[in-house]
Amino acid sequence: MTQSAPAAAQSDAAPEKELRPPSYWPFVVPALVVVLTIIIFPWVFTIWMSLNEWKVGSPTTFVGLSNYLRLTSDPRFLEAVGHTMVYTVLSVLLPLILGTLAAVVFHQKFAGRGFLRGIFIMPMMATPVAIALVWTMMFHPQLGILNYLLSLVGIPAQLWVFHPATVIPSLVLVETWQWTPLVMLIVLGGLAAIPTEPYESAQIDGASFWQVFRFITLPLIMPFLFIAAMIRMIDAVKSFDIIFAITQGGPGSASETINIYLYSVAFTYYDLGYGSAIAVVFFLLIVLLAAVMLYARQRMLWTEISSGA
Amino acid sequence: MNPSQTNLRQINLRQVMGRIGLWLSVFVIVSPAILFFLWMASLSLKFEVDNAAYPPVFFPERIAWKNYADVLASNRFLTYFVNSLIVTGSATALALLVGVPAGYGIARMAAHKSAIVILIARITPGLSYLIPLFLLFQWLGLLGTLVPQIIIHLVVTVPIVIWIMIGYFETTPMELEEAALIDGATRWQVFRHVALPIAKPGIAVAFILAVIFSWNNFVFGIVLAGRETRTLPVAVYNMISFDQLSWGPLAAAALIVTLPVLLLTVFAQRQIVAGLTAGAVKGG
Numbered sequence: 001m002t003q004s005a006p007a008a009a010q011s012d013a014a015p016e017k018e019l020r021p022p023s024y025w026p027f028v029v030p031a032l033v034v035v036l037t038i039i040i041f042p043w044v045f046t047i048w049m050s051l052n053e054w055k056v057g058s059p060t061t062f063v064g065l066s067n068y069l070r071l072t073s074d075p076r077f078l079e080a081v082g083h084t085m086v087y088t089v090l091s092v093l094l095p096l097i098l099g100t101l102a103a104v105v106f107h108q109k110f111a112g113r114g115f116l117r118g119i120f121i122m123p124m125m126a127t128p129v130a131i132a133l134v135w136t137m138m139f140h141p142q143l144g145i146l147n148y149l150l151s152l153v154g155i156p157a158q159l160w161v162f163h164p165a166t167v168i169p170s171l172v173l174v175e176t177w178q179w180t181p182l183v184m185l186i187v188l189g190g191l192a193a194i195p196t197e198p199y200e201s202a203q204i205d206g207a208s209f210w211q212v213f214r215f216i217t218l219p220l221i222m223p224f225l226f227i228a229a230m231i232r233m234i235d236a237v238k239s240f241d242i243i244f245a246i247t248q249g250g251p252g253s254a255s256e257t258i259n260i261y262l263y264s265v266a267f268t269y270y271d272l273g274y275g276s277a278i279a280v281v282f283f284l285l286i287v288l289l290a291a292v293m294l295y296a297r298q299r300m301l302w303t304e305i306s307s308g309a
Numbered sequence: 310m311n312p313s314q315t316n317l318r319q320i321n322l323r324q325v326m327g328r329i330g331l332w333l334s335v336f337v338i339v340s341p342a343i344l345f346f347l348w349m350a351s352l353s354l355k356f357e358v359d360n361a362a363y364p365p366v367f368f369p370e371r372i373a374w375k376n377y378a379d380v381l382a383s384n385r386f387l388t389y390f391v392n393s394l395i396v397t398g399s400a401t402a403l404a405l406l407v408g409v410p411a412g413y414g415i416a417r418m419a420a421h422k423s424a425i426v427i428l429i430a431r432i433t434p435g436l437s438y439l440i441p442l443f444l445l446f447q448w449l450g451l452l453g454t455l456v457p458q459i460i461i462h463l464v465v466t467v468p469i470v471i472w473i474m475i476g477y478f479e480t481t482p483m484e485l486e487e488a489a490l491i492d493g494a495t496r497w498q499v500f501r502h503v504a505l506p507i508a509k510p511g512i513a514v515a516f517i518l519a520v521i522f523s524w525n526n527f528v529f530g531i532v533l534a535g536r537e538t539r540t541l542p543v544a545v546y547n548m549i550s551f552d553q554l555s556w557g558p559l560a561a562a563a564l565i566v567t568l569p570v571l572l573l574t575v576f577a578q579r580q581i582v583a584g585l586t587a588g589a590v591k592g593g
Contacts, residue, residue, distance in 0.1 A: 023496060027414030028423075030407040031471060038438065038464050039430050045441035105334045116339050118578030123342050125574040125581065127525045129542040130563035133549060134349045137556055145348060148365050177341055182585065189586045238434045241527045245546055262436050267532050272440055279437040286432050 046276045054273030067277035076253060077278065080261040081285075083168065084237060087257055088289075090172040091179070091236035092229055098176065099183025099228065100221075104213070106184060107191040121181040128178070132245035135174050136161070139246075161247050164254035171255055174242050179235065183228045190224030191217070226297050230290060237286050258282050346571070352560035353377070360556040376561035386562070388537065389544040395455055396540055397523040400462035404470045404519050409512060412474020413500055424475065430468040435528045438464050443532060453535050461529045466519040473518065473584055477511030478504065514584040517577050521570050541566045 054060045139160035147157040160170040198216045240259045249256035266275030356373045359366040446457040530543035
């Protein structure tokens, strides 16, 4: 969504400059004030706080980078980074695969498609806390519906979010259920943009459904899959509502992600300086992950081109 | 039977099989969403005896409308509902007020680089805003009122509105606006009487998404809301820790909280899909 922006700006800014004097500024000023107050100011202030020993109720002192140094030897933070990574990788891959399959199906024409699409996207629009509440009941080891469903197919009862080994996969299940629709919508947009010619010639050549998907559809929707993966990554790393409402990072600290730990530090221990340092590192981590994904995508494009030639 | 006839029958059979396969896949894909919400409704309509039964009861013999009556009758719930209305309503109205003109200005100036701020807002975890703004509100003495929540919900609503409106104004034709300018209209008049009426569908999309993501927001409330200023998601969360085992009323409360959003999703799915695929924005 941003890749195309600079190119578009260059192409139409030049010839239409005399036609559009910069007198549109008054339209932007009120929003600019709001954005400065609620987005830019908090960021600047967060960076400043992260350089201070800043606890609610006690005087603040400038401590330089020591909050950041503390992070490198904080086992709970390092553990949280690990949890976040596992959670994110799973919460990107599963919705990506299932969402693509769903998009291929929703790309077909059938009666009631619009209505069913509306039903399908309900999980991601529904209030996360309300959803989390019902999932908690479904995860209940004795009375939960999930263990009953497992018993029908002969699988022993699980502890789901109540056991350290299964808590993250269980939360990923909720996240996948919730966000597969977003991937579906983005990929569906991609499918709609594909020309029909390649399919027609493939049909004449007698290609199988799988061959068509693998060699025509998949390469053509790659850019959309990439955007979906990027958005999913950003949201999964930041995931808060579902984890907080279902486990609060537990049992113990088995599902404590960076965001949950950040909440504890800032609003349970009121250690705002240290919390700010976590917020800054957290943001940089997301930017870094996005950069790695962009780099990997670039590499992939180059190998595709060189192998094609 | 000649060969062309068998061929025709095969094609027909293939089409029928394909049709059945398609409906089967649609059913498999949609059922997790449908079954979840049906189970949610079932939980909310059962007495404790049925909710604690094993194997689970899907259709109870007696329906517990009482669960809903209890939730709605508690006067706190009404307070929280009004709080949610005020916070979401104000945050959305303010966002439209500043965001629609801003989207127009940015689109007409082709100032695409300004979108980076929106992108930063999109990437930033919601908690990062909370720490400095929490201090600011404390310093201003605003904690304990709804004002801090209205202001911080702008973090969610303003980027959504600006992002969608930039995209929308970029697709609306310039010819009419240029003609109006040549006729001597001011830029404000052009915006007010030419651009704005055309942009109504875009504003509807921005409005719907801003309302949903503000209504659903949870993280800002748990930090900023006091006993009297809770919004519905926070109130429901507090109910969990309160009575862990009375599932009926809990599920009823959860359903009441999310019902407006679910109805909006089904009735305005076209707008929601357009908005989400255009910007792929989400708040928080």
